[in-house]
Amino acid sequence: MRPPITVVIPCKNEQQHIADCMDSVWGWADEILVADNGSTDQTLRIVDRYRRRSPDRCRLIEREFVGYGDFKNWAMSHARHDWVLHLDADERLTKEIKQEIDKTLSNDSPYAGYRIRFQLYFLGRPIRRCGWNRHRPIRLMRRSLCRFDDRRVHEGVVVSSGRVGALQSPIEHYTYRSLIHWTDKKNRYTTLGAEELAAAGKSVRPFRDLLIRPIFRFLRVYLWHGGILDGVPGLIISMDDAFGTFLKYAKLWELQHVSPALTEADRELQPDPAPQATRAAS
Known part of the structure; x- marks a missing residue:
């Protein structure tokens, strides 16, 4: 049996994406932690529906934005579990990657974190080149061993101890709706x-x-x-x-x-x- 996982979703004004993102991990994640930095659209109202459905499973935290690394570290510090998966609001977990994570972590993983590749969609079309498929960031990590650096944009992950593995199944990324x-x-x-x-x-x-x-x-x-x-x-x-x-x-x-x-x-x-x-x- 795999250890519990917190899915952290940083967002702002993501009313067109947030429900699909949360649906993709609902029933699989042990905790969904939505970290908002000032939404003015219907994002918080949508998140509230999920919180009312399961207050213990879904939580909302809010804070001003300084930089991406700083904001994600702050959000991760509120997670209840050591294993944390960072998922942007315009990203989706597929059945295949959830099964791969379950199998990988069930074997008492020796890694501090895992790199994950993406299948990107631009204006609704899959993008297979442009260098976009080369990026494989660490998204699944032990918060006790990993943190984001202080870069304000395009932040990286600093691993204090341990090795980093890689998953084969991709996260679907529906970047740029228009x-x-x-x-x-x-x-x-x-x-x-x-x-x-x-x-x-x-x-x-x-x-x-x-x-x-x-x-x-x-x-x-x-x-x-x-x-x-x-x-x-x-x-x-x-x-x-x-x-x-x-x-x-x-x-x-x-x-x-x-x-x-x-x-x-x-x-x-x-x-x-x-x-x-x-x-x-x-």
């Missing part, structure tokens, strides 16, 4: 990325960072990683990756050369502002 959603998310990610570079003392070399980097990013995704074989979605992804690279370094230049007051004022125009209050609900 191009509007995609550009909003890209705007937030590039802001966090620019702030992270600024904190690390990086500076912009205009010719290299605003011209050469984006061009090479497009060529890498579209040609080297095979985005050309994913049709129009592959072209859109490749162009956006190039623009995202440009935008991150352009924002870094803005942080370093434009009035900080102006930059801070512009932040108010960003979607999904972080909440001001911190509270926890059980």
